Amino acid sequence: MAPNRKAKLLFIMLMPLFLASIVLDSVSEDIYKTISKDGTILYSDKAPLDNSPAEIVTLKNNNSVPAVRPIRKIQHLNEKKTLSAAVEIVTPEHQDVISMGPGDFKVVVSAVPALSFGEELELILDDKPLSGQRENVWNLKNVARGTHQLQVIRKYESGEISHKSSKIEILVLRPLPARN
Secondary structure (H helix, E strand, O other): OOHHHHHHHHHHHHHHHHHHHHHHHHHOOOEEEEEOOOOOEEEEOOOOOOOOOOEEEOOOOOOOOOOOOOOOOOOOOOOOOOOOOEEEEEEOOOOOEEOOOOOOEEEEEEEEOOOOOOEEEEEEEOOEEEEEEOOOEEEEOOOOOEEEEEEEEEEEOOOOEEEEOOOEEEEEOOOOOOOO
16 A cells, blocks of 8 residues: 555544544533622633632533433233324423524424324414424524414324424523614
């Protein structure tokens, strides 16, 4: 093998390890919370240099979707295998707060069993239907600040409702417009 080719092969083999070490290193960093003399709360990834008291803060992981568990009926020996149909909102969870920003977030839904031909899911925001689709993810943009209710309906092409999720309530935080 030519030396240049060996170097490329070695580079290709070691790059994933290098990237993994960067990701794991950044995940394991501590966040320090300190309070200055004037009462200002400061957050940093560096420990205070003057040995002032600092609290290590554990951050909630906001970038994950919990596993979806199907709801199954108990099967008796003489019964055919059945699966109870259900639809539920996986994220956001009930009483979640959508952090400061433009009011953009995802709604992820679990539909068990999978949608059959002629079925769709419809997202309801504050008792108003937004859209019907076969996908189980909605990317909502520019949702107004305040409290909102979400619900998903599983329905047939004819419009007949098959199942409804429980209503959940969320709070969207957005900055107020600047006053002149």
